[in-house]
Amino acid sequence: MNINWFPGHMKKTRELLKEQLKLIDVVFELLDARIPFSSKNPEINEIIANKPRVVILNKADLADDDITNSWINYYKNNGVSAIPVNTITGKGLKQVLQTGEEVVKEKMQALKRKGRRERAVRIMMVGIPNVGKSSMINRLAGKKSAQTGDKPGVTKGKQWIRLKGNLELLDTPGILWPKFEDQEVALKLAFTGAIKDQIMDIETLALKLIEHISLQHSDLIEERYSLGNIGESPLETMELVAKNRGCIIKGGEIDYTRTANIILDEYRSGKIGRISLEKPCDIKK
Numbered sequence: 001m002n003i004n005w006f007p008g009h010m011k012k013t014r015e016l017l018k019e020q021l022k023l024i025d026v027v028f029e030l031l032d033a034r035i036p037f038s039s040k041n042p043e044i045n046e047i048i049a050n051k052p053r054v055v056i057l058n059k060a061d062l063a064d065d066d067i068t069n070s071w072i073n074y075y076k077n078n079g080v081s082a083i084p085v086n087t088i089t090g091k092g093l094k095q096v097l098q099t100g101e102e103v104v105k106e107k108m109q110a111l112k113r114k115g116r117r118e119r120a121v122r123i124m125m126v127g128i129p130n131v132g133k134s135s136m137i138n139r140l141a142g143k144k145s146a147q148t149g150d151k152p153g154v155t156k157g158k159q160w161i162r163l164k165g166n167l168e169l170l171d172t173p174g175i176l177w178p179k180f181e182d183q184e185v186a187l188k189l190a191f192t193g194a195i196k197d198q199i200m201d202i203e204t205l206a207l208k209l210i211e212h213i214s215l216q217h218s219d220l221i222e223e224r225y226s227l228g229n230i231g232e233s234p235l236e237t238m239e240l241v242a243k244n245r246g247c248i249i250k251g252g253e254i255d256y257t258r259t260a261n262i263i264l265d266e267y268r269s270g271k272i273g274r275i276s277l278e279k280p281c282d283i284k285k
């Protein structure tokens with residue numbers, strides 16, 4: 001894990017976040033569209049309590065559209081708006097901001113009725129490492145962004161970024177921890193690159209990924225690496241990929257490390273295809 005989470009650290013993060021959330025009207029919860037369940041913080045509901053939130057299914061460009069739609073419906077059935085986004089191109093961000101304003105409309109109107117001065121809607125981005133928080137903040141801030149200065153009660157140095165409409169975004173995201181004690185979750189986080197340090201050696205990780213992808217998308221592997229058919233086992237498939245890519249070392253032996261890196265890189269960048277690794281119906285209740 002690239003962050004050394006331990007109970008003390010988690011407790012401190014949780015308390016700090018709860019403190020910051022007092023200033024926030026809407027939480028933007030970023031998830032990886034390929035693994036919305038595994039990229040979720042296990043305590044998020046308790047942390048944000050009753051705050052309105054918008055779920056952002058980021059990296060939607062790397063996920064399967066049909067499965068992303070089933071996640072959107074899943075969230076809708078639970079009373080939450082989930083929006084697919086590609087932060088690199090900005091696709092979906094307009095809808096995110098509109099939804100952000102909508103979910104607090106009533107609250108803001110109620111404040112106005114009480115005679116409070118009108119103010120911007122304050123947003124905070126939260127999510128696990130590598131889910132795209134900084135990229136999204138930068139994208140939203142753009143060139144035209146104006147920083148609106150420190151607000152009391154927020155850790156020194158934090159700034160508010162003025163966005164389109166009547167919105168303000170905290171420039172520092174809340175970094176949350178994933179449910180890393182669950183092996184299946186850890187594996188999916190490693191596949192997508194959310195866990196940088198190896199939870200297992202890279203060759204085994206690539207073999208597990210081949211196994212996962214082969215279950216429903218063997219055609220994508222066959223196409224990408226020009227294989228007539230995938231192998232009978234993940235190892236055989238890996239060897240076929242190695243031959244296709246010329247990953248052979250002296251003496252004709254297969255360079256498993258290089259092959260594993262190619263497979264993982266090409267999955268992570270979407271080159272093998274848009275492959276989601278979990279569906280709402282997979283969630284263990």
Ligand SMILES: Nc1nc2c(ncn2[C@@H]2O[C@H](COP(=O)(O)OP(=O)(O)OP(=O)(O)O)[C@@H](O)[C@H]2O)c(=O)[nH]1
Pocket residue numbers: 058059060061062085086087088127128129130131132133134135136175
């Ligand atoms: N394909 C794709 N890549 C994305 C998207 N959003 C972010 N990325 C990439 O994901 C990687 C991680 O993005 P960051 O913005 O650094 O993520 P972060 O959540 O701020 O990460 P931490 O600083 O570790 O907490 C970068 O390589 C981004 O370019 C997206 O919508 N699509």
